[in-house]
Amino acid sequence: MAFAAFSNDKPAKDNSAQRKSGPVVLALLMPGLIYLLLFFMTPLISLVITSLESPDPSGAIGSYFNDVNFSNYATVAVDYLPQILRSFGYAFAATVFALIISYPVAYFIGVKLRSRPLTQRLMLTLVIAPFFISFLLRTIAWKQLLSDDSGFVHLLHSMGALAPTQFFLGTDAAVIFGLTYNFIPFMTLPLFTNLERLDVRLLEAGSDLYASPRHIFTKVTLPLSMPGIISGTLLTFIPIAGDYVNASRDFLGSSKTSMIGTMVEADYLQNLNYPSASALSVLLMGVILALVTLYVRRSGTEDLL
Amino acid sequence: MRRFSIGRYVLPVYSLLALVFLLIPIVYTIIFSFNDSKRSNTVWEGFTLTHWVNVCSRQDVCEALNNSIFIGLVSTVFATILGTALAIALVRYSFKARSLVSLSLFLPMATPEVVMGAGLAGLFFNIGFAPGMVTTIIAHIMFCLSFVVVTVKARVQTLDPTLEEAGADLYANPRQVFTKITLPLLMPGIVSAALLSFALSFDDFIITYFNSGAVSTFPKYIYVAASRGVPAEANVIASAVFLLAIVIVLATQIRGALKRAKFAKVK
Amino acid sequence: MADNTKVAGADLELIDIRKDFPGFTALDDMDLHIPAGQFFALLGPSGCGKTTTLRIVAGLETPTQGQVLIGGKDVTNTKPHERPVNTVFQSYALFPHMTVLENIEFGLRQRKISDYEKLAKDALSLVELSHLGDRRPQQLSGGQQQRVALARALVNRPSLLLLDEPLGALDLKLRRQMQIELKAIQLEVGLTFLHVTHDQEEAMDMADIVAVMNKGRIEQMGAPEVLYDRPKTAFVSKFLGQSNLFIGEVVEKNATSVSIEVGGNKITVAKKRAEKHTGKIAIGVRPEKADFHESKPKLSADHIVVGPGEIIDIRFTGVSNQYLIDIPNVGEVTVFAQNIGKSPETELGAKVWVSWKIEHSYGLADLPDGTEEA
Numbered sequence: 024m025a026f027a028a029f030s031n032d033k034p035a036k037d038n039s040a041q042r043k044s045g046p047v048v049l050a051l052l053m054p055g056l057i058y059l060l061l062f063f064m065t066p067l068i069s070l071v072i073t074s075l076e077s078p079d080p081s082g083a084i085g086s087y088f089n090d091v092n093f094s095n096y097a098t099v100a101v102d103y104l105p106q107i108l109r110s111f112g113y114a115f116a117a118t119v120f121a122l123i124i125s126y127p128v129a130y131f132i133g134v135k136l137r138s139r140p141l142t143q144r145l146m147l148t149l150v151i152a153p154f155f156i157s158f159l160l161r162t163i164a165w166k167q168l169l170s171d172d173s174g175f176v177h178l179l180h181s182m183g184a185l186a187p188t189q190f191f192l193g194t195d196a197a198v199i200f201g202l203t204y205n206f207i208p209f210m211t212l213p214l215f216t217n218l219e220r221l222d223v224r225l226l227e228a229g230s231d232l233y234a235s236p237r238h239i240f241t242k243v244t245l246p247l248s249m250p251g252i253i254s255g256t257l258l259t260f261i262p263i264a265g266d267y268v269n270a271s272r273d274f275l276g277s278s279k280t281s282m283i284g285t286m287v288e289a290d291y292l293q294n295l296n297y298p299s300a301s302a303l304s305v306l307l308m309g310v311i312l313a314l315v316t317l318y319v320r321r322s323g324t325e326d327l328l
Numbered sequence: 329m330r331r332f333s334i335g336r337y338v339l340p341v342y343s344l345l346a347l348v349f350l351l352i353p354i355v356y357t358i359i360f361s362f363n364d365s366k367r368s369n370t371v372w373e374g375f376t377l378t379h380w381v382n383v384c385s386r387q388d389v390c391e392a393l394n395n396s397i398f399i400g401l402v403s404t405v406f407a408t409i410l411g412t413a414l415a416i417a418l419v420r421y422s423f424k425a426r427s428l429v430s431l432s433l434f435l436p437m438a439t440p441e442v443v444m445g446a447g448l449a450g451l452f453f454n455i456g457f458a459p460g461m462v463t464t465i466i467a468h469i470m471f472c473l474s475f476v477v478v479t480v481k482a483r484v485q486t487l488d489p490t491l492e493e494a495g496a497d498l499y500a501n502p503r504q505v506f507t508k509i510t511l512p513l514l515m516p517g518i519v520s521a522a523l524l525s526f527a528l529s530f531d532d533f534i535i536t537y538f539n540s541g542a543v544s545t546f547p548k549y550i551y552v553a554a555s556r557g558v559p560a561e562a563n564v565i566a567s568a569v570f571l572l573a574i575v576i577v578l579a580t581q582i583r584g585a586l587k588r589a590k591f592a593k594v595k
Numbered sequence: 596m597a598d599n600t601k602v603a604g605a606d607l608e609l610i611d612i613r614k615d616f617p618g619f620t621a622l623d624d625m626d627l628h629i630p631a632g633q634f635f636a637l638l639g640p641s642g643c644g645k646t647t648t649l650r651i652v653a654g655l656e657t658p659t660q661g662q663v664l665i666g667g668k669d670v671t672n673t674k675p676h677e678r679p680v681n682t683v684f685q686s687y688a689l690f691p692h693m694t695v696l697e698n699i700e701f702g703l704r705q706r707k708i709s710d711y712e713k714l715a716k717d718a719l720s721l722v723e724l725s726h727l728g729d730r731r732p733q734q735l736s737g738g739q740q741q742r743v744a745l746a747r748a749l750v751n752r753p754s755l756l757l758l759d760e761p762l763g764a765l766d767l768k769l770r771r772q773m774q775i776e777l778k779a780i781q782l783e784v785g786l787t788f789l790h791v792t793h794d795q796e797e798a799m800d801m802a803d804i805v806a807v808m809n810k811g812r813i814e815q816m817g818a819p820e821v822l823y824d825r826p827k828t829a830f831v832s833k834f835l836g837q838s839n840l841f842i843g844e845v846v847e848k849n850a851t852s853v854s855i856e857v858g859g860n861k862i863t864v865a866k867k868r869a870e871k872h873t874g875k876i877a878i879g880v881r882p883e884k885a886d887f888h889e890s891k892p893k894l895s896a897d898h899i900v901v902g903p904g905e906i907i908d909i910r911f912t913g914v915s916n917q918y919l920i921d922i923p924n925v926g927e928v929t930v931f932a933q934n935i936g937k938s939p940e941t942e943l944g945a946k947v948w949v950s951w952k953i954e955h956s957y958g959l960a961d962l963p964d965g966t967e968e969a
Contacts, residue, residue, distance in 0.1 A: 042420060042421055042422035043420060043421050043422070044421060044422050044423065045421070047421070047502075048417050048421040048423050050413075051413040051414065051416055051417035051421070052413070052414060052417045052423070052429065054409075054410050054413060055410040055411065055413055055414040055473065055477075056414075056429065056432070058410055058469070058470070058473065059432055059433070059436075059470075059473070062448065062451075062466060062467070062469075062470045063432075063435070063436050063439075063444070063470060064432075065451055066444065066447030066448045066450060066451040067443075067447055069447060069450045069451045069454055070443070070446065070447045070450055073450050073454075124346060125346075127339060127342055127343065127346075128342070128343045128346045128347070130339070131339045131340060131342075131343040132343065135339060135340070141581075141585065144581055145581075146343070146347065148574070148577050148578070148581070149347045149350070149351065150347065150350065152350070152351060152354060152570075152574065153350055153351070153353070153354060154527065154531070155527070155569065155570045155573035155574065156353070156354050156357055156566050156567075156569070156570045157531055157546065157547055157550060157566050157569075158531060158533070159533060159547055159550040159551055159554065160353070160357050160550060160558070160562070160563065160566050161353040161354070161357070162353075163550070163554060163558060164352070164353035164354075164356040164357050164360075165353055167356070167370055168352070168353075168356060170370075204349075204350075204353075207350065208350075257438065258437075261438050261439075261440060262440060262441070264440060265439075265440020265441055265442045265443060265534075266440075266441075266534075267442065267534075268533065268534070268551070272555075273551070273554040273555045274554060283442070284440070284441075284442040284534070287442045287443075287446055288442065288537075288538075291446050291449065291538065292537075292538070297450065297453075300446055301446065301450065304442060304443045304446050304447065307440060307442070307443060308439065308440075308443050311438060311439070311440065315434075315435070315438055319431070488686070488688070490684055490686055490688040491688050491690060491691075493655050493675070493682075493684070493688070494682070494684060494688035494689075494690070495690075495701075496654075496655070496674070496675040496676045497653055497654075497655070497675050497676075497680070497681055497682045497748075498676075498681065498701050498702035498705060498747070498751070499676045499677075499702050499705035499706050499751075500676055500701075500705050501674075501676050504705065509690060512692050513691070513692055591730075591731050591733055591734050592734065
């Protein structure tokens, strides 16, 4: 969807009536689909299976046996409730901020710059430029720029916004800031793709029919850009919910800002508590599948890709 | 009512500020690649080019870089081939399960990296496959696949099927039609997909962290180094990659603009 | 090394073709025979199945049922790249990633013809575009692209050349010019052309034989003058030119003619120009064959007079004046009067009678849509 933003071509007329059939299709589909089955579906199933395992009677760390033990989910839901709530809370906040920040930019580039395609493409390149630098380094840059002895924190202290013993890093705000920053391009691109195709004449018609600029926005532009908003929201909310780098102690967070991902990593790679990690992952995946289902119910599958 | 209004400038100024905001960490990273630091690269100590000149004086950084490049190249090749085939099938052919296939290709893009990382790690563990280079590449191909499909699909949709019919009409058999007509016309899309795939693979952290075992990649190196201090050499590499990417993108844009000017309508 | 000389033109035969698509049948009961070396036009409105027919001949579609024979050989199951047929597509379908010359060379190179470059250059000069060989198709105007598409097909000297509404995108003047050029080329090279179009003037002007298609089958086929002078179905009478149709029960029959009665008027048609001789039939006459008179005319027995009626519309189109006359219990009748200087002092509302010669009447095999059957 969003990546089509970079193609300058318009799609050819709807070719659905001219689609071919034949054995070639299988040759084209099979390798990719088999790969998908083996390395995407199977791991998901494997996660579910692992999430139902029980600890080995021997008590050895990291050993479990196959079982149908739903208690892992109960444990995870209770023990990790703070992380779960925090993850979705951060994701919600960051998504909203990203939307508010990105929409005007996407509107500007997609609608106002249509008459200057070169400038348009230049600005679009700048929007995705952050992608070209490792996101870990981007986050570290903010960590330095917002660190305890940075100019930014000094400013907040002198303004009285922060108490002298308080700092910025390690707070919920810092994590949300980092998440918002890192995922702005994910929100901007789908918005841009949608707004770029907005028919300006509809806005002119609204004006012709006595609507004020505010009304034109709320009654014409906003509803028409809804598909872009929804797909941008999905593409932002979902990855943020699973992120844990921004919230990590070594980056913008602290031990008090841990998210679902932090716990999955800890359980899986450090505590070797595979069932717990898997149950948590399955829980997260479940919520996401619910969101995607809602979206598909509303808009169908043709526009997904 | 004056025609001139402040409102006209609000949007452009805001957008410019937003872009500046987006670029701050990039500028920071590039600047600090010139920092004359010994161990931790957090305080500015002076301008130097040593890190640029002796990028690989720290072997671990370059080893990570080499691994990332290798993994990126291999995953890109496979993901591009598999993905292109899928994209062509989805656009050009009718078959029964297309909704299901579309959905199955969308899900990996919607799956959080922790879930995919943990899942794949679990799978490899269960079948007794030790994490290492092979598992990393397998994982990378997996998450790049959907993005390749999306990118190539957009390009296939712009391809006029009549062109392929014309090829057949002019005595080209199906294989020749593919190699002489379809593939050349799809190439820009395939190249974009490959670049995207490489970029995703190069920058990936979470999935790699779960599945690479002892293999060091560039993002992994940075993550581990984050607690003690990331050396300036890493900044150098990241800056170089960034500049290279910008150059490639700008070159493509300029080339496109030149081509359009050259092939302008003739009388 | 293959040879590019081929027998000029082959004949085409479609036998009992049927083509089903999911949800509808595009062609049913299609039979067609085009003799070699003819310029054949397949004429019909959009959706009538003419493009489907073309694609079946090209091999781009397979018929659900029936056979395709080219030069006597059954090619029904041969792939398009194996048929001695070339197509000029409606959208030209020029390969954007190749130069004009490379486009034209394409078919020759696929067939491994050795002097492809020279032959391509010859074809390019045939369509008068020799100076544009190195350009890309996108740089050419619509008319130039059309000529390249034509050269690309012609250079292969196919037994049968298919043209899918190739002039549709051109402006009027260019279209007229291309029509003349296409016809000249066809005569010069001696190939069989199958030209698909919805423009009846184009078909009548260029073709040796015209077939009018409607809803998946051929309604009538023959030389353009014959089709125009004696349409056999209501559709053909309306599609090819304009028609005045009169519907009524046959009330009189003699050795040579058949008559119906409409609103008190007797309308007669010669038996050899009528498809149906009994029951409820439709008789028609072309507007340019009819006259109108301000008083009831006294004419010889080989004329038909209907009226009186009232002129309800007059249109001045330069070459002729078109009068629409409403005759009670008969209907609206159109009359074209050639503008030769003696403009009648007729006004809207004038009371007139319409007449024409019986030999210009034609009797249709069916009734127009919407008429109740007898």
